[in-house]
């Protein structure tokens with residue numbers, strides 16, 4: 056790999072967790088675990104049927120106990136531990152597999168299953184169990200805790216920090232994401248604009264493949280360890 060690479064930004068999506076046994080969002084049937092995304096992942100859905108939305112994320116949270124990080128999460132954690140320059144892993148995933156593999160330079164831009172958010176005061180708290188509707192916030196006491204998931208129409212987390220890192224990047228890598236959801240899908244264009252090398256690792260070409268200097272097709276569990284070996288060589 057090019058010795059001029061110091062600052063790396065890595066964007067991950069559902070494809071990196073697929074081989075751990077977690078469903079991706081845009082499968083062949085277009086459903087996420089049997090649900091249309093707009094029935095479980097919008098503020099309107101939460102207002103219309105709070106119990107359904109909570110139950111859906113309770114099931115996803117419970118499923119985390121049955122899965123383990125795979126070789127791709129582990130390789131990124133090794134890169135995080137050993138890379139001497141700046142590195143930021145930006146994940147769209149709400150699972151906790153990156154941190155369970157040991158990654159620390161990590162942002163969950165779409166929220167986290169293992170967190171609950173107070174819809175009244177905005178306080179977030181770690182949450183491991185089921186989250187019944189009407190659970191009170193331990194800060195403001197209002198019965199307003201909801202899953203800490205960034206729904207469609209809501210602002211992803213830490214956009215300023217992500218934007219700054221992408222603008223400083225020498226290498227931008229996108230792993231296991233379909234490139235269908237903005238703003239994450241647009242990071243590659245910003246990275247190219249500032250002169251970064253851009254690389255995509257995915258099972259199939261994504262919606263944004265044309266923006267990448269290079270696309271490598273295959274399973275993340277093989278492609279990511281290969282890339283990390285190249286970077287650390």
Ligand code: OAD
Nearest residue numbers: 068069070073079080081147231232233257258259274275
């Ligand atoms: P998608 O389900 O849209 O895309 C997953 C991508 O992973 C596809 O391009 C697959 O080809 C690829 N893929 C599948 N298995 C793979 C493997 N073993 N190795 C490598 N690639 C593989 O998921 P995302 O792009 O992450 O938002 O979806 C983006 C956002 O849409 C999600 O964060 C979610 C959803 O609505 C929220 O929950 C807010």
